[in-house]
Amino acid sequence: MNFIRKIVKPSSKNDGSFYHDIKQLLNFAPKNIEHYEKAFTHRSLKLSDKDGNAFNYERLEFLGDAMLGSVIASYLYKKVPKGTEGYLTQMRSKIVSREHLNELGKDLNLIRFVKSNIAKENVGDNIHGNIFEALIGAIYLDKGYNYCKKFVYEKVIIPYVDIEKLEGKITSYKGLIIEWCQKQKKKYSIETYEDTGNELVKHFSVKISIDGEQIAKGRSTSKKKAEEQASKRAYFALQNQITHT
């Protein structure tokens, strides 16, 4: 596998920045870094492993998609005990929609790890979701189902899955916050600014203040998403007040 090491970043446990970055992303130590190298290798590099099999993320995408689907299924099954089979199927489709997975991949800035012969701007939007799925596949191969589940909970379910919003009961947290402030005659400000930093993808940050006090912040790849993220956090921060008024 040395020929791969030359192309992707060095990955030995001691000196590899790829290993270090992946470990930070996963919140656990990878056992076999090669799975992750594969998860971020685009087929345009035309790499093969020692057995002559294609070395790129496409097959891992298939595996990760199945693992993600089963983790989300078990989450929904337990979370919504009254949900019918049709309801559960529909909710899962929303969570694992191509659009949503692309968003997740972008928010984790996974593209920074991708090795490709095609310029990153030209690979299309789906690469973000595809490598996100491939990463889940790599985790499964490297550490098994429970790590896979833990990762999906940490990176998908806890930060992004909101049953009420998916059900369409809440269409916009920003709307809720504004409505509540107006009703309560509170002054609010939703301040948005570009905050890309060193990242490849443009990012925006949002600060929400109520009566001069900062309540929540959000940061994402679009203004709208960052606003919703901050508003959702503000909603949960204020939930006791909101639901009792």
Add this chain to the structure above:
Amino acid sequence: MNFIRKIVKPSSKNDGSFYHDIKQLLNFAPKNIEHYEKAFTHRSLKLSDKDGNAFNYERLEFLGDAMLGSVIASYLYKKVPKGTEGYLTQMRSKIVSREHLNELGKDLNLIRFVKSNIAKENVGDNIHGNIFEALIGAIYLDKGYNYCKKFVYEKVIIPYVDIEKLEGKITSYKGLIIEWCQKQKKKYSIETYEDTGNELVKHFSVKISIDGEQIAKGRSTSKKKAEEQASKRAYFALQNQITHT
């Protein structure tokens, strides 16, 4: 949950025949038998649990489908390292097709456990596959992913999954056996007879003999399936001779 116990068979660890039968089917001891009671309860009974949630197999079907899909995905990923994403997707669809799942459910005679207000003959063919999926969901809830995986390997992958046949490279093992016998000028007999025994569903058995010696047996819910099963076994029993002649 006592009201359920009255309808489904008694299920305490010591005296329950349902518990005993399920344990035999699973090859391991169930922890919480209620999951399995649910997996075999049809909605026509209109049962609820103590929290007022529907007590039937429909939600478990959703969960089991996802678990089965992920186990098959990981099996195929490892088994066929040269298979592209498209190939893997197609093979999985064949394995988890409605028709195939119904066949699996029938072969395990799962219908014998079903509690329903509708006569078993009137529930339609899909019930066999549906309760098979629900059973996988129940195993996941009761014992976790690894038991689920073990069950799918024992009951689906090892006895039924044959990559060459799924790929269409071998369309009929019976054809292969006959062709080989004719080429080798060997006498063969394929003997089929009804063999239902005490079961609810009609069963057939098949014996294959070559030059007067019994080589393999098969048993299934249709003549054709029993013949293919016996022929496949005969093929593997004779493989060394077949491939070297």
